[in-house]
Amino acid sequence: MGRDGTPTRKKILEESKKLVLNYGFSGTSIDQILDKTGITKGAFFYHFRTKNALAKALIENYAKEDMNHLEWALQETEYLEEIPLNRLLQFLQHFIDMMTGIKEPPSCLYASYTYESNQFDEETLNIISGSILKWRNTFIELIEDIMVDNKSKKDVDMQSLADQFTVIFEGAFVLSKALNDPEIVPKQLQHFKNYLELLFEPKG
Amino acid sequence: MGRDGTPTRKKILEESKKLVLNYGFSGTSIDQILDKTGITKGAFFYHFRTKNALAKALIENYAKEDMNHLEWALQETEYLEEIPLNRLLQFLQHFIDMMTGIKEPPSCLYASYTYESNQFDEETLNIISGSILKWRNTFIELIEDIMVDNKSKKDVDMQSLADQFTVIFEGAFVLSKALNDPEIVPKQLQHFKNYLELLFEPKG
DNA sequence: ATTTATATACCAACTAGTTTGTTTAATTTT
């Protein structure tokens, strides 16, 4: 056994994530990361073969956490399986709650990478599209369950309705950052919840 | 008088905008811009004092076009002033039409800059927030006109409802790019239109 | 009308500094 490198690796990933979200990936230099972490160049290149290997590790990490959020909300609402509309609304409410009261504007590595996508290889970009498609398909299933015995008030395209969750998240992040107002995020999600209620709630 | 530099300046702005949207601002080098435009470094720095002066000119240009779109849609729907809901829906429809049939995923310089905001000075970032607030206030007025004699089906926060237009645009751009599917954009806007119809249309 | 002047536009080569990445030898931790 040698010594344990995981704390160092973790520190690099943590600090560089913050830097990337505010300077962009190209705008973040390795020297900047070394300053923030206090480690040396040798240690950095011991953990990551190239700067783009860091990019990939960052997005892999981020996607894993993202998929955990998805699984968590699915499990938390599993008990409502028999009342599909309530389940979907509760699923959404979890994310509204999560985003309520945050102190600074959140941001998303997917969007960050997407706006400098020519810097990254296909494998790295596929992690992003893969995650987004996972959200899409999850929502499609949740909505399909509703539609079994519940007609929507409007003739809607289901795939794009499913995408709207991610769309609103991503868009709200951009506005929240640009206007420096974290409250924008939960408020926008609330509108999506309203929309689903208006579309699917039975009463007149 | 010397020769006319406006075509050169225009070329720089056009090409660098494309580059910035795919590589990020930091990820776009001046040499790259010179390759694409075929001009020389001397010419570049004749037109722009620094690289960040280009960033500012780019966003000024972009914001101006953006504000033109806003004014255009306002004027096109002015004839519906007396039927505020129809006006808002028609206003939206203009942008749905504009985004229908496009061949490649569009993107937005506001979002691009926002995800590497630490690269830019306050003046540059204020152009972005200024434009977004202009959209917000325009939509607030349009919605207020509706609410004069039309109660909404849900108790909605007006400011965030106004913001949703920009939120959906920005979010749809991100997904459209990440999944390489330009059709996402008009489809997402259609959902916003649906939402407004469900909120404000009188019939049961 | 041709020369002369001049401001603008532009070019090619250069400079100073930064970037990612390498190397090597010594040191620390398990």
Next chain:
DNA sequence: AAAATTAAACAAACTAGTTGGTATATAAAT
């Protein structure tokens, strides 16, 4: 002993920005 880390020097390529000079269109003076 093996893995992780430091420190420091180094290189090759790239970066933003500078310099000194040249071309071009217009306007003024001859």
